Amino acid sequence: MLFLLIACVPSGPVPDGSDRWALAHDACAEASATCDAFLADDFGLDDTVPPNTVEAFRTLVVWDLGDESSGRDPRGDYDTEPFLDLLDEWSGDTTAARLYNYMSAAVDHVYVANGDSLADYRDGEMRLSILLSGGMWVTLTPVLVHEATHATWPGHDECDGRMCDKTWSGAYGAQASTAWLGGTVMHDAWLLEAAADAARHIED
């Protein structure tokens, strides 16, 4: 019984009420060495992480994913509710602030190295393939979100022999929701395309 109770406790980072986003926003309003140092410290970015990937983390600070009202506007074909519900318990007035605070709590160390997949995450450790480091940072950011939300939603399902999630309560849902919210609020076609790509990995 005790085991069952423990098994039912939601996994993932626990909010401590701090607002790292507010500090990050002061340091990272502009790209700068100060910002790079802040992000390196906050996410444990090591020397293998290239500048475009640092910029993908800085995007978490500066982009506009809307506030509660616009973020929950049921536009489009995407079920953003599981992702927004995940962020609900985190501090911050906007979706982007809550996402940053979740991410900074979930991620302790980021490094670039090749492996069996483009990226993975386990116990605070995020590995990114060198193949990702040449990509566009604006579409890399939802991938970073995907990996970090494995702190809460570990693993994937298999659908017809390929990796997928059965529902939107998973890392692909977080990835698609992030890209879609950003693409919708900022009218960014690349992000909307990235949302569609991620959504193809969700069965329902």
Ligand SMILES: [Zn+2]
């Ligand atoms: Zn994944």
